[in-house]
Amino acid sequence: MKTLQTLGRMPIALTGPALAVLLVVFGIPIILLFLTSLNAPAFSVVNYLTFFGQPxxxxxxxxxxxxxxxxxxxxxxxxxxxxxxxxxxxxxxxxxxxxxxxxxxxxxxxxxxxxxxxxxxxxxxxxxxxxxxxxxxxxxxxxxxxxxxxxxxxxxxxxxxxxxxxxxxxxxxxxxxxxxxxxxxxxxxxxxxxxxxxxxxxxxxxxxxxxxxxxxxxxxxxxxxxxxxxxxxxxxxxxxxxxxxxxxxxxxxxxxxxxxxxxxxxxGLDLSGTQGRTAQSARKPWLSRSPSFGVLKRYLGEFLAPGRAKRWTAQLYKAGGRSxxxxxxxxxxxxxVMFYLLFPEFLVVIMSFSAGRFLEFPPSGLSLQWYRSFFGDPGWYEAAWISVQIGIVVATLSTIVGTLAAYGLSRTNPRLRSFLTMAMLTPITFPVIVVGIATYLGLVKLGLLGSMTGIVLAHTVGAIGYVVVMVSATLANFDLRLEQAAMSMRANPVQTFMRVTLPLIRPGIIGGAMFAFLHSFDEVVITSLIGGFSIRTLPLKMWEDIRHQIDPTIAAVASLMILLPVFILMILYVAGWRSTLSLQRARPAPAA
Structure with missing residues (x-):
């Protein structure tokens, strides 16, 4: 209980687990990677010169x-x-x-x-x-x-x-x-x-x-x-x-x-500020500064003024709808646009039920042969089971540390909150190949290359960012007076969090967990670097089959992966609906 009270007085400490994972797996390795590029401790730019020296x-x-x-x-x-x-x-x-x-x-x-x-x-x-x-x-x-x-x-x-x-x-x-x-x-x-x-x-x-x-x-x-x-x-x-x-x-x-x-x-600089607008207004084109242009503009303005006045009068009380x-x-x-976004996925789902020896659209007949091929091939369903296991562990770990971090950031100084949030979002804002190389170096130092633990840690680095974003967005609309009311009723910090805070931010936590699972389940680039030839996840096996052969079984796998986000959206909808009901019950009834 004393530990919880201490954390309540120092919410920044709740970001410790997330920052520790990021530093060990990504932060420190990327610094070492930069030093390696400079041939530390000799420190030279020969590697950069070599790169630019080759056309x-x-x-x-x-x-x-x-x-x-x-x-x-x-x-x-x-x-x-x-x-x-x-x-x-x-x-x-x-x-x-x-x-x-x-x-x-x-x-x-x-x-x-x-x-x-x-x-x-x-x-x-x-x-x-x-x-x-x-x-x-x-x-x-x-x-x-x-x-x-x-x-x-x-x-x-x-x-x-x-x-x-x-x-x-x-x-x-x-x-x-x-x-x-x-x-x-x-x-x-x-x-x-x-x-x-x-x-x-x-x-x-x-x-x-x-x-x-x-x-x-x-x-x-x-x-x-x-x-x-x-x-x-x-x-x-x-x-x-x-x-x-x-x-x-x-x-x-x-x-x-x-x-x-x-x-x-x-x-990424703020270009919408007053200073930017002032500078923009000061930098007029050279043509507008010409005296002859000013006379011509004034003459045309006087000539067109009656027409503009009539149009303004006609449109003043006119409905502003589109034509x-x-x-x-x-x-x-x-x-x-919607056809462009959705038709490729719809096509794959339809073709996965083809009864022919090859994929065809429209299918000459309907069959579940490619789904039976997926569930009957140990290479496919074992890879799927590995991806599910990794995704569940990544979602659990990143949700716990990400929720704690978001909760601590919401009660931290705004400047420090902004800095720490950007640090946690770095792995999902950097190019994925750079994150993969840095994570690869970090896991080599830890001796976890080619292991399930290494892949879990590598995926967690990016998944934490999604959880922090989702939970922070939920906490931004959270009314702190509800916690204060619970405290005034002699509820301890654990009871307050479990009975008040957690039910109201549950949609953000569930959403963060779902995004973390999808991030892990869909990862290919980092997994190929970390897993090597020892561990084959479903996306990695699918990528290898696409490169070497177009097996129609891939259409069945793709269809199952398309249904996954639909299922997750249904979970998020139900979670949001239940949270709305909880919030309505938590609000006091209006006075008669």
């Missing part, structure tokens, strides 16, 4: 940045109007569309990559349809090129762009747009002058998240791209598996990390 390495680096920038730009061009249309819909439609975006977001990236192999392959859906209708005589080269890489990467990253945009747009006061319209602004002017600047935090967050994750992409470019589409993460992984020159591997990893940090430090054609275009666009 092939520089070409791969620029290619990595180029692919990441283009994929981020495409995600933004598609994601922004999609998020805008989602927010503009009714409450029930908005929730349904968000769920449709969440399903592919929670689905394994490996499964979605496999779906595009089935669609774009030489004997895939598109080529088969064109061949059957006599439109082509030989398969089109739709796969193993840069376009296929962009299609796969955008499909995986688009939900990560849409969700931050939706979150920010839902917080924008719609009356500001109405006020702009009431002052005579056209819908496009009101959008660009009012709504778009207020949505910039979502644009910045989504773009940074997508770009940094794209930098570390490994599976999708390797599966869908050709030899000329390799990214730096593929190059680093091949170095680990072949030469095993840790100094050069470390240099390559930190060059990739430097790109991510550079972008985060430049774009019929804009609604049709928006609906079609939204339907196409």
């Amino acid at each position: 092939a390495n520089v070409r791969v680096l620029f290619q990595t940045v180029e692919i990441s920038v283009v994929a981020t730009a495409i995600c933004l061009l598609i994601g922004y109007p999609t998020a805008y249309l989602i927010v503009a819909g009714s409450k029930h439609l908005r929730m349904a569309l968000i769920v449709l975006v969440l399903v592919p977001y929670l689905t394994s990236g490996l499964v979605r990559t496999y779906a595009w192999i089935v669609i774009l392959g030489d004997r895939g859906l598109i080529n088969n349809l064109l061949l059957d209708h006599g439109l082509i005589s030989s398969p089109l080269p739709l796969i193993y090129n840069r376009m296929a890489v962009y299609i796969g990467m955008v499909h995986i990253m688009l939900p990560m762009m849409i969700l931050p945009l939706v979150s920010v747009m839902m917080g924008i006061d719609k009356s500001l747009m109405a006020a702009a319209r009431s002052m005579g602004a056209r819908p496009s002017t009101a959008f660009w002058r009012v709504f778009f600047p207020l949505s910039m935090p979502g644009v910045r967050s989504g773009s940074l998240l997508v770009f940094v994750i794209c930098l570390g992409f490994y599976i999708t470019p390797a599966a869908l791209g050709g030899l000329g589409d390799a990214m730096l993460s593929t190059f680093i992984a091949s170095q680990v598996q072949t030469s095993f020159n840790m100094a050069r591997v470390a240099a390559s990893a930190f060059i990739l990390l430097a790109v991510a940090i550079l972008v985060l430090s430049v774009v 019929r054609w804009s609604k049709i275009v928006g609906t079609v666009f939204l339907a196409l």
Whole structure:
């Protein structure tokens, strides 16, 4: 009891277990990795000079940045109007569309990559349809090129762009747009002058998240791209598996990390402050500073003033709804985006029931033969059982230490809270190959390489971040007066936490546990580095089969992995519903 009272007075101590895991498995190893890249204790930059001294390495680096920038730009061009249309819909439609975006977001990236192999392959859906209708005589080269890489990467990253945009747009006061319209602004002017600047935090967050994750992409470019589409993460992984020159591997990893940090430090600054706006207004284009331009602008303004006055009077009391054609275009666009996100997964599920010897769409007959193949092959179901075991242990461990950390952070000084939160989120904001190399070095020092314990610790490093985010979001809306009321009724800290705090933050804990399990169950890159050839998880076996042979059994495995996030969303819905009932019971009844 005294220990609990001490922790209550020093909530920062609750972050100790999470920080200890992060430091031992990731923090200290990444510092050692940096020193290794500098050939410590001699300290030289020869490894970096060697990297930049080889034109092939520089070409791969620029290619990595180029692919990441283009994929981020495409995600933004598609994601922004999609998020805008989602927010503009009714409450029930908005929730349904968000769920449709969440399903592919929670689905394994490996499964979605496999779906595009089935669609774009030489004997895939598109080529088969064109061949059957006599439109082509030989398969089109739709796969193993840069376009296929962009299609796969955008499909995986688009939900990560849409969700931050939706979150920010839902917080924008719609009356500001109405006020702009009431002052005579056209819908496009009101959008660009009012709504778009207020949505910039979502644009910045989504773009940074997508770009940094794209930098570390490994599976999708390797599966869908050709030899000329390799990214730096593929190059680093091949170095680990072949030469095993840790100094050069470390240099390559930190060059990739430097790109991510550079972008985060430049774009991640707060660009919405007063200072930024002042500076922006001060830097006018040279044309606007020209005297002749000023005279012409003033003349045109006087000439167009009567027309603007009539339009303002006509539209002052006019309903601000969208036109019929804009609604049709928006609906079609939204339907196409949802089709792009969901059809590949739906296709895999349908084809997994094919009765033929090969995958075909539509199936000539229905059969469970590929599911029987999965459950009848020890290689498949043993790999699945290993993934489930690791996922459960990772979810349990990360949920305990992550919940304690989030609870302690919620009662800590804001500046210290911000610093520690960023430290805990580092493993999920750095490129995954860099995290994998650092974790690999840390587990080598601990002698846990190639063991279940090593994989659990490696997965826990990233899973803690998801738990901290989910539980912290729940605690942000928690009313501390409920705890104070329980204390005033002589409840001790344990009773207060178990009877008051825990029931109200249970949705965040369950959500964090589910995300931690999915993070572990879907992990391929770090697992391939840590597990080596001794441990085969389900995603790792699936990845190896995709690279060497397209076994139709993979479609059955992918279908089961697609159903997993749907099941998890149902759990989160039930948990949130029960929490709402508990909160309603906890609130005092209004006075008569």
